[in-house]
Amino acid sequence: METRWLEELADILPENRLLTTLPDRFSYSFDASFGEFLPEAVVQVMSTEEVAAIIKVADQYEIPVTPRGQSTSLSGGPLPVQGGIVLDFALWSQKVEVDEENRTVTVSPGVLTADINQACEPYGLLYPPDPSSAHVSTIGGNLAENSGGPRGLKYGVTKNFVLGLEVVTPKGDVIQTGQRAGDEDLDITTLIVGSEGTLGVITEAMLKLIPKPQTTKTMMAVFDDIVDAGAAISKTLTSGIFPSKMELMDEGSIVAVENYQPSGLPADAKAVILIELDGHADALEEEAEEVSEIVKSVGARETKIAENVREAEQIWTARKMVSPAISQIKPTKISEDATVPRSKIPEMMEKLHDIRDRYDINLVVFGHAGDGNLHPDVLADKRDSEEMQRVEKAVAEMFTAAIELGGTLSGEHGIGTMKAPFLEEELGAEGVEMMKRLKKAWDPKNMMNPGKIFAESGAKLELTDG
Template sequence: MTTQGVIGELKKIVGADNVLTQKEDMVTYSYDAAVLDPVVPSAAVMPENSEQLGQIVKLCSDNKLPITVRGAGTNLSGGTIPSSRASIVLLTGKLNKILEINEADMYAVVQPGVVTATLAAAVEKKGLFYPPDPGSQAVSTIGGNVAENAGGLRGLKYGVTKDYVMGVSFFDSMGEHVKSGSRTVKCATGYNLAGLMVGSEGTLGILDEITLKLIPLPKARKSMVAVYKTIDEASETVAAIISNRIVPATLELLDNFTIRAVEAYSKAGLPIDAGALLLIEVDGHPGQVAEDGLKVEELCKTLGAVDVKVAADDIERDKIWAARRSALSALAKLKPTLVLEDATVPRSKIPAMVKALQEIAIKYKIEIGTFGHAGDGNLHPTILTDKRNKEEWHRVESAIEEIFDRALALGGTLSGEHGTGLAKAPFLAKETGLSSIIFSRRLRKALDPNGILNPGKITGII
């Protein structure tokens, strides 16, 4: 069938209103949040239920038409950029129902288009907690979070999306419905396909239901901000807190560049001369929170903090986290193009990685603001540039490659939470070796012989 023929069939499945084909609409599905070239697809289709979703996959399978699934399109590695002009974008915007929140067994079953923050708020109303909180949680979808193995601020103590996926069901490249995992805490049947689907970026199957683990909401929490003259002292404190067997819920770092950007933007009264800030929150049982809080405060002071401010109430707590939340916004306002990297190292190597980033900024004469999840080794070196300046852009590309090299040399990874997508696919072999890529390609080839599931992502062209 021609592409036009397939589009006609798509309209029969979901109704004409849910199929977009005009060029203007296609242009709006040609990009995501990654700084990459756009690719305009042939059509975008918005199924309203699982049945329609399955029929769409089967139709595309029969006609060898590639599919790229798109939730909120906030991807930072290009995973939602269409593969070619002859492909369709599958929108999960109307598959946005929370199907079940089970308080007794502490799990939730959701459709892939449910917005992360919507789910988090719904379970919190019942005294439960869904911890993964990627920066884009106000718009990002659970389907996208699973497909990218999204992280967030609470990774250190609570883990990331993969730690909460109990089960999934999905359509494979032939349109067959596949189920894996269970609503039980333990499940030892079959391959762990749910695990395989996490981080697969739409290349192995298309999710239609996800079962997520929930945990009790912590009873108490305490936040503090520690001010350092040098970023080295701050990063040493991070290592010391962990080696003292304290696991804060969040342990975030802001470097001087970021502090000044946030202060210029929010006028929150941050110390602009500080080399770095650590923002720390401990949570759990009230007794333990009090004890851990005191210990962390002491450690900060011992390791050179010139000031430690503990939030006395929720208002002060919100002020502390507002500074962190506005970091990306504040940096984004400085230059037209912002490249948000997420090369990650073992947490003990944070001081070395911070030093490497400072050297790279000087070497390539570029501006890098560094903030992020110091507690889990996942920093966000944020490069500020203007892509229209070709000469500078070239230096930025070289700097990114060196950030990758330095992180790998420290035993780290190219991406802590943003995924491989298109942006990191060319560098993947550096981290995993060629045989891992060949293995992954064989896996893909076996499961998707016609190569219709988000071609080009992760493993390159198969």
């Protein structure tokens, strides 16, 4: 039986795009989160027809299928937890068609997110979603996880810019959603976006573009108390001024960046807020001064407004350096994205610091504070089983804290395998049951990315072996 389905895959794909050797399969057994799961075959697809044919084979033999982009997922999204077939989209990046008149771009799933904006630049257009991994993550992965980014504060996340999709269903049929198929009374497009490949496989997307803002203004506010930083975020956003970005870095992330790649951040500060305003140049000068006064009124000891593009780029490069910088502290990085209402950021920071101290863990916090999407990252060494047991308990408490404050398990990383054991805590048993019914209606054989979102009975967070 096993040989038969592999033989049928070999009839669909050239030999060099069907990978079955152990070294090749092992390369697809992990992502940027935790766990290793070995697939039985990897197929490097490059067309909708190939995907549809492969899904039909998988359906016939009831073989699990796991879509995968560049495997930058922090929640376990592309892990083939039940083996089967990994659909590798990394080679399928040829299509980036900009429609200047209608302000859209049509892309194939393997296109890197940063390359979309590079293609739009000559037309004066912008695709706003900007995850920090944009230079390495694929749009297919962004669609699966509903990725966000710093500009999510003003413009929204991935789902807010999807006009239509081409999707291969679990039976191998090809359907069109959204503007590709006319108005939808039931919005299938937003159902698919963020479903982590559990309902079907996205093979093409039509995305909305906006005119690129005339200019931007970047500034940094420095705080001696992280609670004051949280208050400054709330006061700014209720002032009538709407920044395009509002990013938080705590003391740990500031020090890590300065040790890794000195960037002019104040190493003695407890927190900094990085702010970008966009729009008309004349208006931005006035808005920047007003924001400066607002943040000072709630405790900022100083503000720095970038005088030119070079200074602005230096500030935002420092923010992008947080993840590689903190990775130097210890070999294992557990990256979370607990999201709370922005008014609860000060309280969430207090809870995170309490968790850090009680479990004696190395914790840094940064993220998209303007919309409450915090990234509490734990630095550890997975070879130290005692430390990892403490980390497991600490991370579980972080999830609970976010939910108790009216937040959510994930702002942009997805549920995957990492957060599945906590989903019922957020949605309740009936809420999860309704999601399971929807999954079963679309995928009755449970072959599309099985083992994600919904935890097995009694499952718990596991970062340690065994």
